[in-house]
Amino acid sequence: MLSSSRICVSIARKNTAEAVAAAESVVGQADVLEIRLDYLTDPIITPFMEKLHIPLLFTNRPQWEGGQFNGAEEERLEPLLQAVSQNAAYVDLELLAPADSQQKMRSAMQNSESKLLLSWHNFSDTPSREELVGRLAMMQDNGADIGKIITTAHDQNDVLRVLQLQETAAQLNFPLISFCMGKVGMISRVATCELGGYMTYCATSVDDATAPGQLSISTLREIQLLLGVDL
Template sequence: MAARTSVKARRPLPRLVGVISSRDDLRFAIRMRNPPDLFELRLDHLVGIVNELENKLSMLPAPLIITARHPREGGANNLSIKQRRELLSRFLPHARYIDVELRSAKALRSLLEIARRKNVRRIVSFHNFSSTPSTRSLRARARATKSCGADIFKVATRTDTPAQLARLLDFIANKDVDLAVSAMGIGKLGGISRLELMRRGSVLSYIHLGRARIAGQPSLRDIRRWTLSVGR
């Protein structure tokens, strides 16, 4: 009898997202010969160069995620909901994905519906820069995100301690909702958190294009090296 061969199923690798939050980032992204899978336009950071940005979108060598972050979740320039809605509406025709915070989903519900009709995928996100909530709390947010019609729940939380990291890892392993998750840690254990979360099925992994804006955010070179180990 022939020996049975055991084949271990591999998780798909996460898609890599290069974050564009400055004119320098934009120029660098345009020149990239081996770009990431996607670029995220941080419109809250780019509000001062939106005309230039719009004129150069066709030069970017990868599809786009657009977001205009809420000030309480790391957004720049203290933009109002009206300003953020206008920015997102302006760039929606160019987007593959739109990202809004869970706290903003109700106010931006009509925009999310327009995105759905245009086949723009919807990311609903949650950021906590001071700690990592309990697994139970993260599950509740994932369920709320699902009810908003999201395609992906993005969660970024503080991981300065092993206990904080353990809660984030426990959540992605036991999220208890049929929804893709992009999870990442911020802080002292941010780098290792991203590697471990990639191994556990995080679907998007975000990188800087020159200078990390948050602790633990890797470069494209870092993360491509990590994905080799994840794929083994």
């Protein structure tokens, strides 16, 4: 069984040297590396682009969306725009980011090979299907190349509701990342890979997880092997 979904390993370190080293340790296992700029004290793009020969996703997550960055929006956007100018594979921007930020990103991408990933996270629960589909539609309307909808699951119905978004996205021919956080949602991080999800996320190790319920790359790959997934 061949999985077309991508495995993205999130790299969250305070300094660039440590982040590059952590990234290099999993290059052979990952399809994409997410560089969490909001964890870095000095978020510079060039060292990652020069040293890591693998598709990179740059994220500078603000505190209001569960991240570490708490400065001005213009300051937050600057390294992301640098990533676009250097043709990073992906740049993550929050669906609820200011309209001006989204417009600047779309404009910058007109002369870049980068793809815009618009993301939305709910750290408390999983909304109704109607609201989830509405978020999906907003991502398309706002010019996303890829959407990302992540919620917190409290029961199996929450998990199923989020995974069912993959069918909706497929009908719209829209690449979507969707799974659930938390212990109950852990299964969705694996299942999404076999249900048409564009990408799932994992950590270099359990101790380095950047979200509740995030698996390590070694655990995820082991589960896929047991399921007979062709890596």
